[in-house]
Amino acid sequence: MEYLLGSKKLFYDFLNKLNKKDKIAVITHIDLDGIASAILIKEILKQKKLKINSFSFINYGTGVFEKTEKKFKKGINKIIIMDISVDSDIEGFEKLKKKYDVLVIDHHPFELKSDNMIKTKSEDCATFAIFEMAKDEFDLKKWEWLICSTMIAEFSYKSKSNLEFIKSHSPDFSLEDVYASKYGEISNKIYSTVIYFKGKEKKVFDMLLKDKMKRINKYSLIIEKEIQKGIEKFKKEAEFYPKRNLYFYYDNPKFSTNSFIATNLSIKDPEKSFVFVHDTQDNPDFVSVSSRNQNGTENMNLLMKKGIEGLEDASGGGHIPAAGAKFLKKDLEKFKENILK
Numbered sequence: 001m002e003y004l005l006g007s008k009k010l011f012y013d014f015l016n017k018l019n020k021k022d023k024i025a026v027i028t029h030i031d032l033d034g035i036a037s038a039i040l041i042k043e044i045l046k047q048k049k050l051k052i053n054s055f056s057f058i059n060y061g062t063g064v065f066e067k068t069e070k071k072f073k074k075g076i077n078k079i080i081i082m083d084i085s086v087d088s089d090i091e092g093f094e095k096l097k098k099k100y101d102v103l104v105i106d107h108h109p110f111e112l113k114s115d116n117m118i119k120t121k122s123e124d125c126a127t128f129a130i131f132e133m134a135k136d137e138f139d140l141k142k143w144e145w146l147i148c149s150t151m152i153a154e155f156s157y158k159s160k161s162n163l164e165f166i167k168s169h170s171p172d173f174s175l176e177d178v179y180a181s182k183y184g185e186i187s188n189k190i191y192s193t194v195i196y197f198k199g200k201e202k203k204v205f206d207m208l209l210k211d212k213m214k215r216i217n218k219y220s221l222i223i224e225k226e227i228q229k230g231i232e233k234f235k236k237e238a239e240f241y242p243k244r245n246l247y248f249y250y251d252n253p254k255f256s257t258n259s260f261i262a263t264n265l266s267i268k269d270p271e272k273s274f275v276f277v278h279d280t281q282d283n284p285d286f287v288s289v290s291s292r293n294q295n296g297t298e299n300m301n302l303l304m305k306k307g308i309e310g311l312e313d314a315s316g317g318g319h320i321p322a323a324g325a326k327f328l329k330k331d332l333e334k335f336k337e338n339i340l341k
Contacts, residue, residue: 006118029083057201065092083126125154192220259290270294
């Protein structure tokens with residue numbers, strides 16, 4: 001695993017400074033990689049006889065760190081941020097690290113460089129990065145199934161060495177149908193359950209910790225039915241722009257299935273770009289975007305940044321094959337105009 005910023009030493013320097021007097025907060029992303037990262041960190045700290053005092057599952061965006069800090073329990077002095085692109089809220093992050101001892105572990109493309117960041121390549125997701133750094137000192141074998149499932153969700157198999165790691169645990173894994181394998185199916189089920197509990201991701205975290213896969217299966221079935229409905233609706237209503245080889249789709253499903261559907265469609269049609277827009281639940285003035293392009297014919301990270309150019313209170317970015325954005329609903333046509341140029 002290659003470090004674009006930071007090192008394994010930085011990881012252990014931070015861990016070894018922690019003691020029982022510290023009050024530790026974890027800030028992590030709302031997807032499977034964020035949840036699995038938090039599970040590994042909890043396990044690592046447990047083996048060090050330390051505990052986490054505050055969990056926050058968040059999405060990227062301007063002002064997100066200030067909002068999160070307001071929910072901290074009293075006395076927090078150490079923060080571990082995982083799978084979060086801090087570039088989406090640089091001002092908030094800079095304020096945070098002035099007040100707390102912070103470690104960032106992330107794999108998103110970045111512009112901001114800081115001496116407390118560990119950044120890996122996009123395909124080396126945060127969960128896998130933590131495992132690779134910690135595996136020699138901590139016993140994480142019981143979580144290798146979750147690590148593989150997360151790597152499948154994060155397209156980590158696009159790296160040859162990561163593909164070999166997944167295949168060493170799941171010999172039936174095939175690039176022809178990545179979700180047909182044992183861990184591919186588990187990845188799908190957890191991802192669906194995360195969708196069901198949007199805004200309450202800690203529930204999924206707790207289910208995984210307690211090995212409640214039957215409960216996860218129950219909720220995933222509900223979402224899988226909604227996803228099939230959403231795919232059929234997409235086929236009828238999506239706009240296709242041949243010159244850009246891009247599908248543009250605006251919808252507000254009962255559950256937040258757009259990201260999952262965009263991923264599903266892009267895997268089956270990897271040369272095309274898919275841009276899904278939906279209203280945000282926390283603020284009716286804003287919309288969110290999930291975009292996908294699996295074979296790299298379009299850089300979705302750059303496309304989302306292009307889309308929000310000149311837009312007020314907007315944020316966007318992510319990975320080359322998968323990225324997101326958030327902006328004011330009134331600017332929808334301008335965003336669409338920007339990405340179709």
